[in-house]
Amino acid sequence: MAVTQDELYATLDLDLSWSEAALPERVRTKHVHRVHPYHGKFIPQLVEILLGRYIEPGGHVLDPFAGSGTTLVQALESGYDATGVDIAAFNCLLMRVKTAPYDLAELGEELRDACARIDSLVPRRSRVPRRRYLRDWYAPQAAAELFAFRDLIPDYRHADVLRVVLSRAARSARRAAHFDLEAPREPQIGEYWCHKHRRTCRPVESAAGFLRRYTLDTLERIEEFARVRDVEREARVVHGDAREDALGGPFDGVLTSPPYPGLIDYHEQHRYAYELLGLDDRREREIGAAAFGTSLAAIEAYRAGIVAVLARAAAELRPGAPVLVVVNDRRDLYGEILARAGLRLEERLRRHVNRRTGRRAGEYYEDVLVARPA
Template identity: 70%
Template sequence: MALTQEALYRELDLDLSWSERDLPERERTKHVHRLHPYLGKFIPQLVEVLLDRYFSAGEHVLDPFAGSGTTLVQALESGLDATGVDIAAFNCLLMQVKTSRYDLFSLEHEIRSVVAGLDSQGAPKGGRASSYLRDWYAPQALAELLSFRAAIADYEHADVLRVILARAARSARRTRHFDLEFPRSPQLEPYWCHKHRRTCRPVERASHFLRRYSLDTLERIKQFQRLRGRARSAAVMHGDARSIQLQGPLDGIITSPPYPGLIDYHEQHRYAYELLGLDDRRKQELGPAARGSGRGALTDYSQGIAAVFEQLRPALRPGAPVLIVVNDRRSLYPEILAAAGLELEECHRRHVNRRTGRRAGEYYEDVLVTHFA
């Protein structure tokens, strides 16, 4: 029998659950958290509460599955140092751009000059495009993206401009508005749009996205620069968390590991890999959707996650909190924790308010509070 709402709320940690009214989208995507969309990220306020409960200012927090860098950004905002590891090069680029310190004067100068260049663009020059790019972009949009790419290589803040390019490329794909997260095939004809309740046309141009996201990125970096702890910094490491070598002692972990069969983290940003020529290490992703969720895939996943925590142990100070956020609907984590030598202290259930895409039903996740025995 389903739980009554009262019983359900008794089981929830209400300090870790927010309604849409408590926490509207603009708060969940504050400052640099919205430099580029990312599926399956933490909400920053969750990390904020966990840092406050389990860590102190001046400490150093690690996220071995750092994704879009929510842990790192919030650590800097709360006055901690942070290290983030991820196997996906685009995620590392995003984290680096979010957490770097900038000379805002020179950043603004460069971004404004790139935007001015968009207006005065002559014949597009951009080089060769892969068949993926030719399929997913209208000719004019592709020419604009390639011109932007050709123009930015020599800028001091080329990485910021690469993230802007990737965000514009995401929006400019020929896809239905509702399928932006998981587009299946290029949409070449007008279509009935469930999001806007009218007929929409696939995108033809990219320059308006490039302009809008350039100015938005500048504003967001400026906002974050005012908030972050002055003396604190973040390190981003591109690699497989099962074998990465870290200098300790670190004061603890906050992470949300991938879950088997849900998301392909490289494929999610395929346009960025194609446009930016990033190193593709998808074969080392743990629990990719492409591998499915059969018995073999689940066993490999569990062994892989346990191996990550086991190998991080020497880099942590004794008793360090290891906080794992997961919706463990297959009950894999009791065995993973045991194999990694982690002891469960507490488990907090939170309600996840999901507002995007065509997903239905309530969704919960657990915060597993553990430490090495």
């Protein structure tokens, strides 16, 4: 028998569940959280509450699956030090750009200068992309503009900020349907019916407008974050495999959302950045990547990977410190994972995840597992 809404809500932690009206997208992606889109992140408001509930202010937080750096950014805002580990080079670039301390006057001067030069980018006709991906996914004009902007980057001290701007513009300028920017499968050539805009749309021809807009937007977002971050606190980013590389403890808590088996390819979702920037591709070390599938062997490899990471993280915790894991455990894997990692589950909180985006909308819940070394 179906449960009533009251029964359903009685099982939820309502402090961790927000409606779209209470927490609109623009607030969930405030300041640097939106310097580049990232599919599969959690929201800073959830991190804020969990840090406040479970970890002493001023502590050092570890996120071994740090992704786009939501934990790190919120930690700096809430007055914690943070370390984030991720296997994907683009995610680490993004995290460094979000969390680095800046001389805002110098950053502003550089980004405005780069922006002014976009108008005079004269694409050279001869530069047809050599790489197949870039040839397939970009109109010739867009590719030429992206290459010309990339050529400017070494002129600036804040080159990494401009690399993120280039990547964001490259994402928007792909020949992808507007409603399918997260994981487009085939280049969209020619007009198409757009589910997002409810009209006929055309694939993008040029990248210059995106480059200009995102350069200034990134500056604004970094300035906005500078007004709320705690300048005494630091974030450290480790590009590595959390099963093996040094984590750099001791830590006062772990807060993380791990990858799920067979759901998202974290390198592939930012393929354009790897192609344009020549970033180190370590996709074969991604735990649970969609490309590995969901066979019994793949699920066991996933379990073993998460166990290894949590066990190593737990070994670097100060006595009594918590491990907080935000997960949609629909395969019921985490009871066993925690036990194998030497962790004792104290609480399993359930929250309702509000998913606004059209075609992926729907009822969706996730758990916050609160554990400590056994």
